[in-house]
Amino acid sequence: MHMADALISPAVGGVMWTATAGLIAYSAKKVSIEADDRKVPLMGVLGAFIFAAQMINFTIPATGSSGHLGGGMILAILLGPYAAFLVMASVLIVQALFFADGGLLALGCNIFNLGFFSCFVAYPLIYRRVVGQKSTQGRILVGAVISAIVGLQLGALSVVLETVFSGISELPFHTFVLLMQPIHLAIGIVEGLVTAAVVTFVWKARSEIVRASRNAVPIGKVSMKKVLVGLFAAAVIAGGTLSWFASSNPDGLEWAIFRTTGKEELETPHNLHVALAKVQEKTAFLPDYSIKKSEDEKTPGADAKAPWPAVDPGTSVSGLVGGSLTLFMVVLMGVGLRRRKGQS
Amino acid sequence: MNNIGKNSFDIGYLDTLAAGDSSLHHLDPRAKLITTCAFIITVVSFDKYALAVLIPFFIYPVALISIGGLPAEYLLKKAFLVCPFAVLVGIFNPLVDREIIFHIGAIGIPGGWVSFLSILLRFVLTVTAALILVSLTGFNRVCEALLQLGVPKAFVVQLLFFYRYIFVLTDEAERMVRARSLRAFNASAMGLRNFISLAGHLLLRTLDRAERIYRAMCCRGFDGHIRIIRSSKIRCQEVVFASAWLFVFVLLRFFNVSLKIGDVIMGLFQ
Numbered sequence: 001m002h003m004a005d006a007l008i009s010p011a012v013g014g015v016m017w018t019a020t021a022g023l024i025a026y027s028a029k030k031v032s033i034e035a036d037d038r039k040v041p042l043m044g045v046l047g048a049f050i051f052a053a054q055m056i057n058f059t060i061p062a063t064g065s066s067g068h069l070g071g072g073m074i075l076a077i078l079l080g081p082y083a084a085f086l087v088m089a090s091v092l093i094v095q096a097l098f099f100a101d102g103g104l105l106a107l108g109c110n111i112f113n114l115g116f117f118s119c120f121v122a123y124p125l126i127y128r129r130v131v132g133q134k135s136t137q138g139r140i141l142v143g144a145v146i147s148a149i150v151g152l153q154l155g156a157l158s159v160v161l162e163t164v165f166s167g168i169s170e171l172p173f174h175t176f177v178l179l180m181q182p183i184h185l186a187i188g189i190v191e192g193l194v195t196a197a198v199v200t201f202v203w204k205a206r207s208e209i210v211r212a213s214r215n216a217v218p219i220g221k222v223s224m225k226k227v228l229v230g231l232f233a234a235a236v237i238a239g240g241t242l243s244w245f246a247s248s249n250p251d252g253l254e255w256a257i258f259r260t261t262g263k264e265e266l267e268t269p270h271n272l273h274v275a276l277a278k279v280q281e282k283t284a285f286l287p288d289y290s291i292k293k294s295e296d297e298k299t300p301g302a303d304a305k306a307p308w309p310a311v312d313p314g315t316s317v318s319g320l321v322g323g324s325l326t327l328f329m330v331v332l333m334g335v336g337l338r339r340r341k342g343q344s
Numbered sequence: 345m346n347n348i349g350k351n352s353f354d355i356g357y358l359d360t361l362a363a364g365d366s367s368l369h370h371l372d373p374r375a376k377l378i379t380t381c382a383f384i385i386t387v388v389s390f391d392k393y394a395l396a397v398l399i400p401f402f403i404y405p406v407a408l409i410s411i412g413g414l415p416a417e418y419l420l421k422k423a424f425l426v427c428p429f430a431v432l433v434g435i436f437n438p439l440v441d442r443e444i445i446f447h448i449g450a451i452g453i454p455g456g457w458v459s460f461l462s463i464l465l466r467f468v469l470t471v472t473a474a475l476i477l478v479s480l481t482g483f484n485r486v487c488e489a490l491l492q493l494g495v496p497k498a499f500v501v502q503l504l505f506f507y508r509y510i511f512v513l514t515d516e517a518e519r520m521v522r523a524r525s526l527r528a529f530n531a532s533a534m535g536l537r538n539f540i541s542l543a544g545h546l547l548l549r550t551l552d553r554a555e556r557i558y559r560a561m562c563c564r565g566f567d568g569h570i571r572i573i574r575s576s577k578i579r580c581q582e583v584v585f586a587s588a589w590l591f592v593f594v595l596l597r598f599f600n601v602s603l604k605i606g607d608v609i610m611g612l613f614q
Contacts, residue, residue: 002429003429004427004429004467004471005467005470005471006388006430006463006464006466006467006470007429007433007463008388009388009389010385010388010389013385013388024495024499025496027499028496028498029496029498031498032496037558037562037566037567038555038558040498040501040505041505041554041558041561042551042554042558043502043505044501044503044504044505044507044509045506045513045551045553045557046550046554047505047506048506048509048510048513048514049547049550051506051510051513051514052348052514052516052546053543053546053547055348055351055514056348056517056539056542056543057533057534058533058534058535058536058538058539059533059534059536060536066533069543074547086499087506090502090506091506093503094355094506094507094510096474097474097477097478097483097486098354098355098358098478098483099422099426100422100423100426100471100475101426103384103470103471103474104380104381104384104470104473104474105381105384105385105470163433167392168392168462168463168466169433169436169437169463170437170439170440170441170456170459171436171437171440175436194536194539194543197540198540198544201540201541201544202544202548202551205544205548206551321605321606321610322396322600322601322605322606322609323396323602323606325602325605325606325609326399326400326402326605330399330402330403330406331402331406333403333410334406334407334410335410337407337410337411338410338413
């Protein structure tokens with residue numbers, strides 16, 4: 001469920017990056033306050049473990065398809081939420097840079113989707129409550145399965161919301177949700193079972209490891225509030241930048257919202273949808289809409305943004321011809337540069 | 345070589361490329377990191393029907409690949425290998441958005457296809473940009489740049505640890521998987537039960553290893569900080585590199601080169 005740069009808008013990417021960067025800074029501070037020298041090498045090596053374990057495929061019982069470990073919950077259980085979030089972020093950074101899995105701008109989204117929900121929501125609110133002070137095999141199993149399911153459901157929902165708000169994909173919200181949630185329910189169950197089994201394995205062999213991590217400092221209420229305030233502030237700031245974008249760029253977030261809800265209004269005539277669509281219609285058709293229209297003419301094909309496409313075949317064909325020629329010139333330049341380099 | 349081996353080979357290969365010796369390799373990592381981010385943000389800032397405007401942006405990966413002497417086919421192949429999610433989500437565009445937005449001759453082109461192609465173009469551009477960054481810089485120097493740009497030290501230090509041990513642990517995982525498959529008469533699928541025992545043992549070994557590493561480092565005077573020799577600094581080249589590219593990005597963002605060239609060509613024929 002790694003999102004790609006190609007599917008998100010700068011506004012969504014920016015908001016998620018701000019949130020993620022804030023969480024990384026906050027977690028890093030927490031980890032350095034703990035001042036456990038041992039922890040930093042342990043984090044690095046456990047990250048490498050998750051990375052290696054993700055590459056081992058296993059057969060999912062009763063389906064015949066193969067899956068692999070996600071690892072967010074195992075990390076949270078062994079390292080505590082802060083260190084686990086940092087390790088998860090590192091795993092995703094390396095995947096983004098070396099396997100081009102997800103993109104650099106989408107990295108903020110990916111770290112948030114896969115790290116935040118399992119480390120800061122599912123682990124403290126579900127796993128720790130279920131398992132409590134006395135770990136038993138049954139409690140670990142129940143806690144791990146429920147928290148893995150919740151973590152993945154929230155993560156998948158977040159992927160859907162980010163994609164829909166970006167407005168690059170045409171997938172309507174409800175279709176996408178119906179596609180993502182059931183798949184991730186199945187993945188969550190398997191992930192939970194595997195997590196529980198691996199944790200139990202370690203717990204049986206070396207119970208002190210699992211016990212030690214349980215004594216890690218829990219999240220204080222005040223600190224979470226700070227995180228939430230930070231997220232809100234980030235959203236406001238990004239919203240401000242976004243409105244600037246909307247005036248210079250015809251395709252902002254508002255436009256995307258209008259477009260998807262506009263479609264939903266046609267397909268599912270619920271009152272709420274209609275009401276929402278109307279509100280968003282108002283916000284989307286800002287007074288500067290006429291400016292947007294004139295800006296549209298700069299980009300070929302963008303004339304479809306107008307409600308009734310004002311088709312200008314001349315512009316579009318010029319765009320195509322020019323585009324192909326530009327591509328040709330760029331490739332030629334590349335070959336030329338390489339040849340010159342070869343001679344020198 | 346199985347799947348795991350191939351993956352760690354890939355990481356190693358990109359790092360080998362980063363040991364290259366071109367003018368781009370010698371630039372300060374910060375300049376490259378910032379330019380790459382600016383490039384990606386500019387590319388994704390276009391509206392979803394942008395197609396021709398995106399094409400001039402190929403100048404960035406093409407120029408860097410050529411000057412840096414990187415293997416273009418390898419990077420492209422790598423980019424295409426990882427595109428399923430973008431394609432899976434993007435492929436719905438032609439199905440949902442069937443409004444004809446322009447005509448070539450008598451053929452009407454639906455908006456969905458234009459936006460799908462746009463997604464693919466964005467994908468190739470952004471993904472190659474990220475791969476180029478690593479293969480021109482190397483992961484350790486990217487981390488160095490992150491540290492200099494103010495990313496918390498605890499995070500960067502464990503990131504460096506993590507990177508160092510990827511190779512060790514993927515090797516270890518590969519050996520375990522190979523050992524299992526040899527004893528299972530090469531049955532390709534591993535059951536859940538086997539996987540759990542395998543992953544559990546790998547985890548125990550990992551934890552022991554972490555402890556040994558920690559002790560070994562304590563013996564050598566580790567006090568929680570990794571000291572990096574910083575030879576890099578911002579010189580004239582870095583400023584020129586970053587500002588020239590930023591200028592190009594802004595120019596291409598607000599000035600549709602493809603359209604202008606197309607207009608000239610069409611003008612010649614009319």
